[in-house]
Amino acid sequence: MDERVRDHAEVLVDWSARIDSGDHVVVRVAEGAHDLAVAVAEKLGERGATVATSYASDEVSRAYLRAHDGDFETPAHELALYEHADAVLSLGGGRNTFATADVDGDTRQASAKAVAPVREARLATDWVSTVHPTRSLAQQAGMSYEAYRDFVYDAVLRDWEMLAEEMQQLKQLLDAGSQVRLVTENTDLTMSIESRTAVNSAASVAYDSHNLPSGEVFTAPYATEGTVHFDVPMTISGSRIRDVTLRFEDGEVVEHAAAVGEEVIGDVLDTDEGARRLGELGIGMNRGIDRVTDNVLFDEKLGDTVHLAVGRAYDACLPEGESGNDSAVHVDLITDVSENSRLEVDGEVIQRNGRFRWEEGFDADESA
Amino acid sequence: MDERVRDHAEVLVDWSARIDSGDHVVVRVAEGAHDLAVAVAEKLGERGATVATSYASDEVSRAYLRAHDGDFETPAHELALYEHADAVLSLGGGRNTFATADVDGDTRQASAKAVAPVREARLATDWVSTVHPTRSLAQQAGMSYEAYRDFVYDAVLRDWEMLAEEMQQLKQLLDAGSQVRLVTENTDLTMSIESRTAVNSAASVAYDSHNLPSGEVFTAPYATEGTVHFDVPMTISGSRIRDVTLRFEDGEVVEHAAAVGEEVIGDVLDTDEGARRLGELGIGMNRGIDRVTDNVLFDEKLGDTVHLAVGRAYDACLPEGESGNDSAVHVDLITDVSENSRLEVDGEVIQRNGRFRWEEGFDADESA
Structure with missing residues (x-):
């Protein structure tokens, strides 16, 4: 086994999910994630957690959904599983990113509604999503398998503590600010972030962050005005x-x-x-990710990018008890800010051409 | 997909587990059982059951067990899953029958003790175990992959209703009888079966039968006297x-x-x-199984064989509320009865040289 698989498992279990002895952990294993599942099981054994596994196969889901008459019931047994779980580790990595392409939208929606309580129970745990590099994901990224593995591990195996410290500076700027303005060649957009809290998404539940890799700072903007252009290509629900x-x-x-x-x-x-309003402003800060791979888990964390999501906002960004923009969707769109760009908080430039104000090469006054 | 995989799934879901609309079903998927899992999911969708999956990987188990310090806790979340399940379909078929060979016995035992409540909850459902033919199982059987697939489907895709009717005759003889005597070249054994109930194991929960394939009639004997020789070779806990x-x-x-x-x-x-006393007398009646493959799920159902298990007896064979022989083990040993053999109930020959008294070629008086 590639030693990096074990390193990945260790980051996931220790840094991301903070698993302790006696924790009841569900490990969801995608079709191609076997090796990572083995490495994660080893770490969970070392930590003295208990383990229940789930086979998260797109092909199994597709077969079930297509055969069903559409009158779905909530799976009470699966709900009980997650209600009794402390943490859920989702190991993505399928064998075909289009495995469920021929399941119709109505069926998907009806099923999603029936399993909503299961999803809620899962999101109430210390959940973390990651992916094991598979040939299918390499293909989606337009990369060879070996190069893709290097790409994934460069993104995942980082000094998260150091990145968390750096990102904390941006979080503080956003928390203290009232208005954000993003300017690029084709963009001039202002958003209010008054009374919103930014999340230092450092790939750990300890930071309200549930993705590995992560490496972004995000908040929940509102009162958006102006025009924004997204130049990073992507695939949404199977469409380019x-x-x-x-x-x-x-x-x-x-x-x-x-x-x-x-x-x-x-x-x-x-x-x-809610789908016409913003749910998220995110600023990618993971410089271990060096290219677009058509996988939002990675793309939105890319250094020198900013993303905005239409739809649902995350509770962690909102004042206690307040609910933000609500929607059934949360769709991220990404723009490159490495050139001809600036990001301002209350009129002060905090990032220009991808350089933050605390970084070498930053120039507050250069014209964008 | 081999159409027989779909047929297998249909037998499992409809004949064996009797799945109804709204049933909460757990599907346990071994590493090599993906195709059968897809076919089973399709059938469960058609029936309107709900599905939760479990990834039953020997390699994941091995990694977890070897890394653990041995002080195991009961997985409360997995227990909740099975307590809320109506049926559990275990799809065996790994990639290496020796995948857990280097987990030590003490660790296995300690883990088994901690998960005993989970096992009990699983056995309280309408559970059925089957296997998907894998290259690993073909290898264990000393067969090519194609020949092994034929072997498995010949054993599984039977007219179970007809076999159940035939087996019912043997069940009635055993239920009415008090003593069984088995005689072969090296065997002369008598057992009491007074007040015990035989199970017509016709591969369906409707018959108290939880294996697919099945095709045996078994009961729980006691007061055993004499000598028995088992000539069918097998592997027990990894040893020949x-x-x-x-x-x-x-x-x-x-x-x-x-x-x-x-x-x-x-x-x-x-x-x-309890390990020194018999827990089971079983008579193999599945003539779709035509050879020994070193897999007890098949071998013990082989036509023209009789097996005895030392250890635990099944409750279904015992008078209501009575518990039979108790033990942590249940180890089946098998003997060929196709030649020079007879099986008697209360002195009357019911099978000779593999032929039952209702079959053509049976001769009650021939000397064995």
């Missing part, structure tokens, strides 16, 4: 998307365009009322 | 066993010998008090 532009008025998208996939974006925005 | 002889007095093994694996048999018999 490229060069999306959104125009906001009074916090809502009033106009959208895209070079590719304009209809898909339109469908997303039409989902419900 | 051949030509075992046991001598019983007052229901207990007082002497044992084996051409290969005598020590292993000794260890089994020394496990606890």
Whole structure:
């Protein structure tokens, strides 16, 4: 076994999920994630946790969903499993990223509604999602298998403590600020972040962060005004998307365009009322990720990028007891800020051309 | 997909487990059982059951067990899963039958003790165990993969209703009888079956039968006297066993010998008090199984064989509320009865040289 698989498992169990002796842990194993499951089981054994496994197979899900008449019931046994779990480790990594492409939307939605209590119970645990590098994900990224493995481990096996310290500086700026302005060649957007709390997403439940890799600082903006252009291509629900532009008025998208996939974006925005408002402003800070791989888990953490999500906001960003933008969707769109860009908080430039104000090469006054 | 995989799934879901709409089903998927899991999920979707999956990987178990300090706790979340389940379908079929060979016995035992409540909860459901044919199992059987697949489907895809009717005749003879005598070239053994109930093990929970394939009639004998020789070779806990002889007095093994694996048999018999007494007398009646494959799920169902298990008896064979022989072990040993043999109930020959009294070619008076 590649020693990095064991290192990945150790980061996941110790840094990300903070597993203690006696914790009841569910390990969800995708079809291609066997090796990581073995390494994770070893770590969980060492820590004295208990383990229940779930086989998270897209092909199994597809077969079940397509055969069902659509009148789904909540799986009471699976609900009980998660209600009694302390932590859930989801090991992604399938064998075909389009394995469920022929399950129709209504069936998906009906099933998602029936399993919503299970999802809620899972999200109430110390859950962490990661992926094991598979050939299928390498293919999605347009990379060889060996190069993709290097890519994943460069992103995952970081000095998270040091990155958390760096990201803390950005969190403090955002927490203290009231308004954010993003300017690029085709973008000039302002958002309010008054009374919102930024999450230092350092790939650990100790930081309200549930992705490994992570490496972003995100908050829940509102009262968005202006135009934003997203130049990082991606796949949404199996459809290619490229060069999306959104125009906001009074916090809502009033106009959208895209070079590719304009209809898909339109469908997303039409989902419900909340789908036209922003749920997230995220700033990618994981410089271990050096390229776009068409996998949002990685792409949104990419250094020198900013992403915005239409739809649901995360509770962790909101004042205690307050609920933010609500929606059935949360769709991230990403823009490159490595050139001709600046990010301002209350009129002060905090990042220019990808350089933060605490980094070498940062110049507050250079014209963008 | 081989159409027989779908047929296998249909037999499992409909005939064996009798799944109804709304049943909460756990599907346990071994490393090599993916294709069967997909087919089973399809059937469960058609039936309107709910599904939770478990990844039953020997390699994951091994890693966990070897890393653990041995002070195991009961997995409360997994217990909750099974307590809320109506049925559990275990799809065996690993990639290496020796995958856990280097886990020491003490660790196994300590873990088994901690998960005993989970096991009990699982056995309280409508559970069924089957296997998907894998290359590993073909290897264990000394067969090519294609030939092994044919072998498995010949054993599984039977007219179970017809076999159940045939087996019912043997069940009635055993239920009405008081004493069984088995005679072969090296065997002359008598057992009491007075007040015991035989199970018509027709591969369905409707018959108290939890294996697919099945095809045996079994009961719980006692007061065993005499000598029995087992000529079907097998593997017990990773060790080869051949030509075992046991001598019983007052229901207990007082002497044992084996051409290969005598020590292993000794260890089994020394496990606890119940390990020296019989827990089962089973008569194989699945003529779809035509050879020994070193897998007890199949071997003990082989037509023209009789097996005896030392250790634990099954409750289904005992009078209501009475508990039979108790032990931590249940080890089946098998003998060929196709030649020079007879099986008597209360002095009357019911099977000779593998032919039952209702079959063509049966001769009650031929000398064995």
